[in-house]
Amino acid sequence: MPLARLVYASLAPAPVSSRDLMEILEVARFRNRKDGITGLLCYANRRFLQVLEGPPEAVCETFYRLVRDSRHCEIRLLDFRHTANRLFDDWTMGFAGVAEITNDIVAKHSPSGDFVGFASAPDAALAFVTELGPLLSSGDLAPAA
Numbered sequence: 573m574p575l576a577r578l579v580y581a582s583l584a585p586a587p588v589s590s591r592d593l594m595e596i597l598e599v600a601r602f603r604n605r606k607d608g609i610t611g612l613l614c615y616a617n618r619r620f621l622q623v624l625e626g627p628p629e630a631v632c633e634t635f636y637r638l639v640r641d642s643r644h645c646e647i648r649l650l651d652f653r654h655t656a657n658r659l660f661d662d663w664t665m666g667f668a669g670v671a672e673i674t675n676d677i678v679a680k681h682s683p684s685g686d687f688v689g690f691a692s693a694p695d696a697a698l699a700f701v702t703e704l705g706p707l708l709s710s711g712d713l714a715p716a717a
């Protein structure tokens with residue numbers, strides 16, 4: 573089955589609470605399971621970085637819904653490519669928050685040394701999520717309280 577991977581960055585208009593993150597993840601995981609989508613959602617400092625992977629049409633349709641969601645703005649498509657393998661096949665939508673997004677791993681990849689830098693550096697963003705994924709324990713992670 574053909575697969576595609578999409579990476580985007582966005583900004584939350586205001587800080588997002590654990591409860592609001594949980595709500596986003598609950599809907600995302602429910603929809604993604606039905607749509608054959610897997611991926612990773614990162615959140616830190618009002619910035620989201622998300623990977624969606626799955627059948628190309630499902631990935632695009634999910635992204636079209638996402639861009640209409642007022643819970644984030646300044647959405648930047650960083651990467652869309654066809655791929656042979658999923659990076660996050662264990663997760664209907666994994667989550668990485670401040671506990672997982674350590675200064676070391678951010679500094680290693682981000683050209684500006686902070687999480688914000690990924691929004692303008694597609695290759696760095698992809699390298700970051702590729703390294704971060706296997707470091708997280710497998711299964712759908714809930715956001716830290």
Ligand code: FAD
Pocket residue numbers: 596599600601603604613620622624634637638639640641642643644665
């Ligand atoms: P409905 O639930 O019918 O909502 C209608 C509209 O309102 C849509 O434009 C929707 O985006 C928006 N909306 C829904 N709830 C809220 C709210 N609480 N506040 C403001 N606007 C709202 N969905 C996925 O399927 N997969 C994902 O991986 C995924 N990841 C997400 C990551 C982020 C950072 C965010 C903010 C949202 C994510 N979503 C994801 C949710 C997605 O944007 C849609 O809300 C969801 O897919 C339901 O789509 P719907 O058309 O059925 O919308």
